[in-house]
Amino acid sequence: MEIICLQENFKKGINVVGNIIGKNLTLPILNNVLLTVEKKRLRLISTDLEMAITYWTPGKVKKEGEITMPAKLLSDFINNLPNKKIEIKTKDNSLHIKCENFKSVVKGIDSKEFPIIPKVRGGSILKIEALKLKQAFSQVVNFTSLSDIRPEISGVLIDFNSEGIKFVATDSFRLGEKTLSIKNETKTSVIIPLRTVQELIRILSEQGRDELVEILIEQNQILFKTPDIQLISRLIEGTYPNYEQLISKQFETNLILDRDEFLNTVKITSLFSSKINDLRLKVIPKKSLVEIFAQDTEIGENTSELKGEIKGKEVEIIFNHKYLLDGLNNIDSNKVILGLNGETNPGILKPVGDPGFVYVIMPIKL
Amino acid sequence: MEIICLQENFKKGINVVGNIIGKNLTLPILNNVLLTVEKKRLRLISTDLEMAITYWTPGKVKKEGEITMPAKLLSDFINNLPNKKIEIKTKDNSLHIKCENFKSVVKGIDSKEFPIIPKVRGGSILKIEALKLKQAFSQVVNFTSLSDIRPEISGVLIDFNSEGIKFVATDSFRLGEKTLSIKNETKTSVIIPLRTVQELIRILSEQGRDELVEILIEQNQILFKTPDIQLISRLIEGTYPNYEQLISKQFETNLILDRDEFLNTVKITSLFSSKINDLRLKVIPKKSLVEIFAQDTEIGENTSELKGEIKGKEVEIIFNHKYLLDGLNNIDSNKVILGLNGETNPGILKPVGDPGFVYVIMPIKL
Numbered sequence: 001m002e003i004i005c006l007q008e009n010f011k012k013g014i015n016v017v018g019n020i021i022g023k024n025l026t027l028p029i030l031n032n033v034l035l036t037v038e039k040k041r042l043r044l045i046s047t048d049l050e051m052a053i054t055y056w057t058p059g060k061v062k063k064e065g066e067i068t069m070p071a072k073l074l075s076d077f078i079n080n081l082p083n084k085k086i087e088i089k090t091k092d093n094s095l096h097i098k099c100e101n102f103k104s105v106v107k108g109i110d111s112k113e114f115p116i117i118p119k120v121r122g123g124s125i126l127k128i129e130a131l132k133l134k135q136a137f138s139q140v141v142n143f144t145s146l147s148d149i150r151p152e153i154s155g156v157l158i159d160f161n162s163e164g165i166k167f168v169a170t171d172s173f174r175l176g177e178k179t180l181s182i183k184n185e186t187k188t189s190v191i192i193p194l195r196t197v198q199e200l201i202r203i204l205s206e207q208g209r210d211e212l213v214e215i216l217i218e219q220n221q222i223l224f225k226t227p228d229i230q231l232i233s234r235l236i237e238g239t240y241p242n243y244e245q246l247i248s249k250q251f252e253t254n255l256i257l258d259r260d261e262f263l264n265t266v267k268i269t270s271l272f273s274s275k276i277n278d279l280r281l282k283v284i285p286k287k288s289l290v291e292i293f294a295q296d297t298e299i300g301e302n303t304s305e306l307k308g309e310i311k312g313k314e315v316e317i318i319f320n321h322k323y324l325l326d327g328l329n330n331i332d333s334n335k336v337i338l339g340l341n342g343e344t345n346p347g348i349l350k351p352v353g354d355p356g357f358v359y360v361i362m363p364i365k366l
Numbered sequence: 367m368e369i370i371c372l373q374e375n376f377k378k379g380i381n382v383v384g385n386i387i388g389k390n391l392t393l394p395i396l397n398n399v400l401l402t403v404e405k406k407r408l409r410l411i412s413t414d415l416e417m418a419i420t421y422w423t424p425g426k427v428k429k430e431g432e433i434t435m436p437a438k439l440l441s442d443f444i445n446n447l448p449n450k451k452i453e454i455k456t457k458d459n460s461l462h463i464k465c466e467n468f469k470s471v472v473k474g475i476d477s478k479e480f481p482i483i484p485k486v487r488g489g490s491i492l493k494i495e496a497l498k499l500k501q502a503f504s505q506v507v508n509f510t511s512l513s514d515i516r517p518e519i520s521g522v523l524i525d526f527n528s529e530g531i532k533f534v535a536t537d538s539f540r541l542g543e544k545t546l547s548i549k550n551e552t553k554t555s556v557i558i559p560l561r562t563v564q565e566l567i568r569i570l571s572e573q574g575r576d577e578l579v580e581i582l583i584e585q586n587q588i589l590f591k592t593p594d595i596q597l598i599s600r601l602i603e604g605t606y607p608n609y610e611q612l613i614s615k616q617f618e619t620n621l622i623l624d625r626d627e628f629l630n631t632v633k634i635t636s637l638f639s640s641k642i643n644d645l646r647l648k649v650i651p652k653k654s655l656v657e658i659f660a661q662d663t664e665i666g667e668n669t670s671e672l673k674g675e676i677k678g679k680e681v682e683i684i685f686n687h688k689y690l691l692d693g694l695n696n697i698d699s700n701k702v703i704l705g706l707n708g709e710t711n712p713g714i715l716k717p718v719g720d721p722g723f724v725y726v727i728m729p730i731k732l
Contacts, residue, residue, distance in 0.1 A: 073637060073665060080634045094666065102634060106666040268446045268468060271439060299439060300460065300472040 001037040001065025002089040007081050007099060009057040010042070014075045016203055016229060017046040017053045020195075021071040024048075032068035034114045035088075035095075037061055045117060046071060051196050051233035052117045053203070062089075066111040069095055073106065120232060122218030125160060125186045130226070131209035132180060136167045137197050139178045139330050139357060144194045145171035152238030156197045159189040168243065174323045175243055175360040176330065190222060191236035200224060200231060246346050246360050251339035253283055253312040255290065256352060259336045263328040265304045269294045270321035272302040278364050279321040283340065285310040294321070317343045318364040324349075327359040367403040367431025368455040373447050373465060375423040376408070380441045382569055382595060383412040383419045386561075387437040390414075395479045398434035401454075401461075402477070403427055411483060412437060417562050417599035418483045419569070428455075432477040435461055439472065486598060488584030491526060491552045496592070497575035498546060502533045503567050505544045505696050505723060510560045511537035518604030522563045525555040534609065540689045541609055541726040542696065556588060557602040566590060566597060612712050612726050617705035619649055619678040621656065622718060625702045629694040631670045635660045636687035638668040644730050645687040649706065651676040660687070683709045684730040690715075693725035 017033055024030040034045040037059075044055045067090045077097070078086070087098040090108075097104045137156065145153040150172075157168040164181040204213070207226060216223040217235075224231045270279055272294040282291040288310050295301035317340060328336065333351035340347050349359040383399055390396040400411040403425075410421045433456045443463070444452070453464040456474075463470045503522065511519040516538075523534040530547040570579070573592060582589040583601075590597045636645055638660040648657040654676050661667035683706060694702065699717035706713050715725040 070665075076637050077634065077668075080630065080637075101631075101671040102668060103670070104638065104666060104668040107664065264446065265467075268443065271442050271446075272470065298473065299436075300470060302443075302468060302470040304469070305467040 001035070001067065002062035002087075003037045003042050003059040004062070004085055004087050005042055005057060005059030007078065007083045007086050009059070010078050010086055011081075012206075013042070013044045013055040013057045014071070014078050016055045016206070017044045018071045018075045019202060020048045020051065020053060020199055021046050022048070029068065029109055029113045029115070031070055031072070032109055032114070033071040033074060034066065034068045034111055036066040036111070037064050039064075045114075047115055047117060048195075049115065050193060051199065051231060053199070054117070054230040054232075056228050065090055067093065067095060067108045068111050068114050069106060069108045077104065077106070118221055118232060120216045120218045120221050120223040122216050125188075125215045125217055126165075126182070126184050127212045127214050128165075128180070128182065129209065130204045130207040130211040130213050132182075133213050134201055134204035136165075136178045136180055137201050137204075140167050140169040140176040141194070141197050141201065142326060142330070143169040143171060143174060143176045144197075146194075147171075151236055152191060152240055155191040155193045155236045157189060157191050157240045160184055160186045161189075162187065168240070170241070170243060170360075172241075173320065173362050174327065175246065176327075177243075177247065177358045177360075179356045181356070188217065189240065190217060191238065191240055192222060193233060193236055196222075196231070196233040203229060203231065243360075247358055248339065248341055248345070248348060251312065251341055251348070253285065253310070253315045253340040255283065255311075255338040255340075256309040256335055257290070257306060257338060258308070259328060259331060259334055259351075262306060262336060263325065265292055265306050266321055266324050266328070269302050269304050270325070272296055272299055273321055276364065277320045277322055278318050278366070279324065280316065280318050282316045283310060284314055285312060286314075315340055315343060317347065318366060319347065319361055320364060323361050327361060330359065331357065367401070367433065368428035368453075369403045369408050369425040370428070370451055370453050371408055371423060371425030373444065373449045373452050375425070376444050376452055378572075379408070379410045379421040379423045380437070380444050382421045382572070383410045384437045384441045385568060386414045386417065386419060386565055387412050388414070395434065395475055395481070397436055397438070398475055398480070399437040399440060400432060400434045400477055400480045402432040403430050405430075411480075413481055413483060414561075415481065416559060417565065417597060419565070420483070420596040420598075422594050431456055433459065433461060433474045434477050434480050435472060435474045443470065443472070484587055484598060486582045486584045486587050486589040488582050491554075491581045491583060492531075492548070492550050493578045493580050494531075494546070494548065495575065496570045496573040496577040496579050498548075499579050500567055500570035502531070502544045502546055503563050503570075506533050506535040506542040507560070507563050507567065508692060508696070509535040509537060509540060509542045510563075512560075513537075517602055518557060518606055521557040521559045521602045523555060523557050523606045526550055526552045527555075528553065534606070536607070536609060536726075538607075539686065539728050540693065541612065542693075543609075543613065543724045543726075545722045547722070554583065555606065556583060557604065557606055558588060559599060559602055562588075562597070562599040569595060569597065609726075613724055614705065614707055614711070614714060617678065617707055617714070619651065619676070619681045619706040621649065621674050621676045621704040621706075622701055623656070623672060623674040623704060625694060625697060625700055625717075627672060628702060629691065631658055631672050632687055632690050632694065635668050635670050636691070638662055638665055639687055642730065643686045643688050644684050644732070645690065646682060646684050648682045649676060650680055651678060652680075678706075681706055681709060683713065684732060685713065685727055686730060689727050693727060696725065697723065 036043040159166040214225040335352035402409040525532040580591040701718035
């Protein structure tokens, strides 16, 4: 193969595909990226066997062909070259690279050893703007379970239904649900592995905000597609927990609090939490006040008071401060709603003015 | 004790002194900061037994006294409080803290258990601007040896002499020397531990650039002093190596190179270096050219060409690319001088236009 392309294009490509390649000691070929010169383009492919990323970049093709190259070295090298033309050419199993005053010979591995990348031939489900998709994933991705015991919650659920698309993640202690109200005619739901979601967020962050991402699903595979990039991933098998009954619409106690003030008070008070991260909220509607309290026998204790619009019953409830903070950190409105139904039922945290996001948090029962 | 002070002052103090406090499991008192209310001020002291840092902040004193507090918790707590008045008051061995809506009780340890902080009563050697002192230390600090085998080079030498002050650091593979030409009447030299230098750089970065730092030395102690801060440290005993004969003034081959271009070429080519980090420089004066070459049997090879003003003999020399980069990264002039005396003698790297800094680098002899 032989092609001339611009450093900035090659750099973008290697940065898009190179991130999922780690140091795989048992299968060294997985540390490599597959370069293919075909028609008028250079194609780069990487895979970790769970997902595969493909990127196409234009170039002046002199000879078609393919080779695999160590991704880490290629990325470090290409990223640091000046933004000029790069000439690349294979000779035996090496790649000869020329750029301005630099001349290199990099050893590769035959492309025949590279794993076969699956294809999704199913029809398109929908197209969605890159920024919207990224934001929806970002708002829930941190709530997935990291344990392998329940694989069905180790990813993000995407539920396509007549209202639009829901993105859901939980680790059984708290749950986040983001709804995008967009036109959608498919009714299906899939669970996407955490690593795939993280990679998608990374790649989407570098796309134009209005760039359309097409989603295709076939059996146990999902494909995300833009004109230059394709990410294909396996799906997680299993049934996602039936979480909807957790999201109450009616509350015995209803609070509207300033988001920053609430967040900061939780952060400060939690310094005094004991090892189980407990934070006690005492809601006193007639004083329009929440007392937030934490105590540890070795450290000491702290009480803070927070004013707000509070209606309904007086209640005392204990939350894990980390889960409260995670919820608040994923809400960017000025005011938040906290809905409670007694000390043993889950609390609901929602931004004021954005009906698309709901956060459910289980109380600690002492 | 009882005092009222502003959150921003307390915060500054705890951040200045708190950094050297780690998790000391054998001597828990070293995880604490000593708070003393005396006259019209609150004094904070921390120590790791090698150095001690003192900070004074003003306040409205109600009752003198002292207590020690866990530094990490105090720092996290004070840093997050709103910028308002903080009331602190001891009761038994606890500190009661009030700030706006926050009320805390933090458990401390009796101040009697805190180590005695040494005093330096020797006369002042000189006063120097904070920024100048910080820059001088910063330019050499990374070249100290991290090994304990030769303690005398595990710190930075400060050599006070009639020309001014020299700051020197080496790990025996390379050496940096920074000279400040300031009026100075003392003739002495001391070796300051690396950790002390790092801490000084951190603290000086937050001082006003023109703030004067006074230096006092007594036996095996050194004191750095501003109106609000004192840092006292033990000195390293031993004789610093007689390095001056390494710094040649005459060169068989003399190169003037563009600093950024040189740095970038070394960085790119070094990706192909073998495990001993070797980079071969072939200097060809009649072509005004340096060829930079690296090769590894597993990775491949790279040759780059660099143009420059080159005089003297043709020479081939091998350097460790990390040491070349370290030197170049500590030079911020546009052009650098590289002076060579054959393939076995040390090379000298200097900024063009700043006579104060010299970097010596030993070649690799294959």
